[in-house]
Amino acid sequence: MTPTFHTILLDVQDRVATVTLNRPDSRNALNSLMCAELVRVMESLATDPLVHVVLIQAAGAAFCAGADLKERKTMNTSEMTARRVQGFAAYGAIERLPQPVIAVVQGPAFGSGCEIAAACDFVLASSEAIFCYPEVGWGTVGATQRLPRIAGARKAKELLFTGRRFGAAEACEIGLVNHMYAPDALQPEALEMAKKIAGASPLTVRLTKRSIDQGLATTREGAMAIELLAIEENLRGTDWQQAIAGFGAPAQGDRA
Template sequence: MAYDFTTITLDVSNHVATLTLNRPESRNALNSRMCVELVQAAERLAADPDAHVVLIRGAGPVFCAGADLKERKDMSTEEITARRVRGFTAYAAIERLPQPVIAVVHGAAFGSGCEIAGASDFILASTEARFKYPEVGWGTIGATQRLPRIVGVRMAKELLFTGRVVDAQEALTLGMVNHVYSVEELPVRAAEMAAQIAAAAPLTVRLTKRCVDQGVETTREGAMAVEMLAIEENLRHTDWKKAISSFGSSGANTSRDAATSPAANPGSDGARSTDRPAGAQS
């Protein structure tokens, strides 16, 4: 299934949704229209039972070069504020998707590109990937909430204060990305991982995501309560006995829950407080 947008593309095939930032002539710079379309795409994906996992990519040689500064040149202070809010809303929409979201980063991910990638559950990067938080150098503020939760407070301050470029290997060391692959290997590995996740029971995956995201924001006791509630919901809505009985067989990881009710979309209530809350450069 494909959807019609102007600044992004969205396709769902074999339970894998691929959302592509599609302004290659502008290095996929985030403009107002893209902010709106990212929110629209996230809303459609959250309601699509066929989409089990989401990949976010960039068209052309970079992932996203940041905000579209040309768009901002003639904006008033009020218009800039409204534009920043639209960016925050787009990042939050990605972050709150109930499905696992994987950013597949090649080339530059600067400013808004870092925030889009950071709003994903994790990042797979190519050896050519580069990350940069240039907000302070532009005389503005942004990316102050997700980044510290990813790399720690002290390193986040260094990256924000200096705006220096982080290459793929350092990003791996810092925990900004999960894996680094060659340019040729990245799309293959991303597709393999997405297919593996998509083969699992979708409700179970969504509940697991919700447990992690909510659990890290509360006490250990509160987190265990979150997990117990998720376990109970999973038992009620999935064929867990079949999954256990098939363990070790060729179909061990292919069980599906058939629930299409709101219970099968646990993230749609905005419950994902996340380890990377909204509040970012756009």
């Protein structure tokens, strides 16, 4: 039975799960309930063998306008700390998914919106998407870990210190976004890419993701050991011999 959510939508078709941030009237601002529901849905998808790829998108004009500041106005220091931990839990749940996760950013992604996107394996964006890290301007600390690992320390410091807005083209240049598309082409391109990935061996894709993520966190020698273990597990768990045997064979309908 499909779980019920109040701030997100979940749709699974053809091995692709689409998670939609669904607070368009609030520009999909991240509140406590959305944090909890993102954790719930990611935990559910992580153990679903029918889900090979996950898309994270948003309803309305904005991807995510950042944290819900209306919710924070009445919080004390302890409550604010707890709320920040909730955000960390949501980003971490996205990051820990064994399946590939693609962010589809159609509009503004500020603060928490950038963190959600950065927690995905990669990002596809509309040419109309706008990005911003406003944390310093709000008198708070945030986004200090993922952005430097993507864009480098110097670029991250500039974007965090100034809080300036930047477009999808610059986001591509610094590595935050992988590909930029015309607004009407974004969804079809994202779905086509997701379906292509979903057609590959799910174990092989998961092991490739795990090897990259774990390998970056250790030494080169340790990373090679991680990849070797993944290769061995893949050989035991997939029909690799059949795949190799079929390599180069004429497609159905082709003539020799």
